[in-house]
Amino acid sequence: MQSISIHTPVIAATQPPVYFAINHKKTQRYILCLQMVGSIVKDFLPAQKLPASLFETLGKVACCIDNHLDDLSIEQKKRLLELFPSFFTSLVNLEKENDFSKALWKLCDQLGTSLYPPSLCTDLYQFYCFCKKENLVDELQTFSVHVIQSAITKSAAKNGNEILQSLALEGNAAVSFLIQLLQKQTTADARVFMRLKSYLGRLEKMLNIADDLSDYKKDKLNKLVAVTGGSSYYLPLSGKLLKTFFSTTLRYHFLFGKHFIQFTVRYLRSEFSTTV
Numbered sequence: 286m287q288s289i290s291i292h293t294p295v296i297a298a299t300q301p302p303v304y305f306a307i308n309h310k311k312t313q314r315y316i317l318c319l320q321m322v323g324s325i326v327k328d329f330l331p332a333q334k335l336p337a338s339l340f341e342t343l344g345k346v347a348c349c350i351d352n353h354l355d356d357l358s359i360e361q362k363k364r365l366l367e368l369f370p371s372f373f374t375s376l377v378n379l380e381k382e383n384d385f386s387k388a389l390w391k392l393c394d395q396l397g398t399s400l401y402p403p404s405l406c407t408d409l410y411q412f413y414c415f416c417k418k419e420n421l422v423d424e425l426q427t428f429s430v431h432v433i434q435s436a437i438t439k440s441a442a443k444n445g446n447e448i449l450q451s452l453a454l455e456g457n458a459a460v461s462f463l464i465q466l467l468q469k470q471t472t473a474d475a476r477v478f479m480r481l482k483s484y485l486g487r488l489e490k491m492l493n494i495a496d497d498l499s500d501y502k503k504d505k506l507n508k509l510v511a512v513t514g515g516s517s518y519y520l521p522l523s524g525k526l527l528k529t530f531f532s533t534t535l536r537y538h539f540l541f542g543k544h545f546i547q548f549t550v551r552y553l554r555s556e557f558s559t560t561v
Contacts, residue, residue, distance in 0.1 A: 315351070316344035317555050318492070321548050322485065326467065329481045333357050333471040343463075345413050350432060353398070355509055359440040361396050366433045368395055373426050376413060385410045419469045424462055431458035442512050445521030448497060456489040460488070487533045488544075494526045 353434035
């Protein structure tokens with residue numbers, strides 16, 4: 286389906302869309318991570334058949350959310366949190382992608398930003414329709430609100446512990462929504478889902494902390510975080526990362542070792558292929 290531009294030339298002139306500088310490698314990394322989640326889910330739910338396209342779509346949507354929140358100032362994020370409930374409620378009565386895009390246009394206009402690339406309108410619309418079909422609209426709204434709140438907390442954080450709080454909120458929201466989605470798609474014992482949720486929560490925590498540590502200088506330069514680097518930042522994050530890594534290794538033994546090696550190999554292959 287051909288998507289449409291959701292911004293007028295006037296808005297584009299006053300607020301240059303960031304999609305002109307979109308980081309395709311970042312999108313690829315998100316897709317890779319969610320595809321790895323798909324592999325992990327198969328290990329926990331071997332009898333269930335889930336389409337690979339589901340996790341690729343989740344990767345694209347996750348990258349879209351991350352990119353757009355990063356593009357907002359803390360004031361814009363707070364404004365988004367205020368506007369989001371009424372915006373989300375309005376979507377339930379929309380039947381066509383054109384109407385969906387107009388609602389997005391209005392929201393972006395109110396925030397003084399833009400959707401990038403415009404083709405993401407189709408991805409977001411189709412994902413919303415999928416959630417609507419699976420009766421996951423309320424869960425999607427809860428997830429979205431928690432992610433926005435996490436972004437605000439992170440932007441306002443003054444030390445590493447507050448950064449960890451924001452990462453925990455985001456991670457818990459992401460894993461909880463994924464489990465709710467999987468429960469709609471599969472039939473498995475509740476205990477399996479509980480174990481999967483705990484395991485994915487640990488992996489999400491480690492990945493988020495590692496990303497935050499590696500991206501700190503860039504995020505600071507782009508004014509995405511206000512916290513000052515130093516012992517109050519690096520020690521809490523590094524300590525939590527190491528503690529989670531070793532406790533996960535002890536608790537899940539070969540399972541975590543297997544996934545760690547799989548992900549590392551896939552990541553290196555992906556990075557190498559993009560530089561050739």
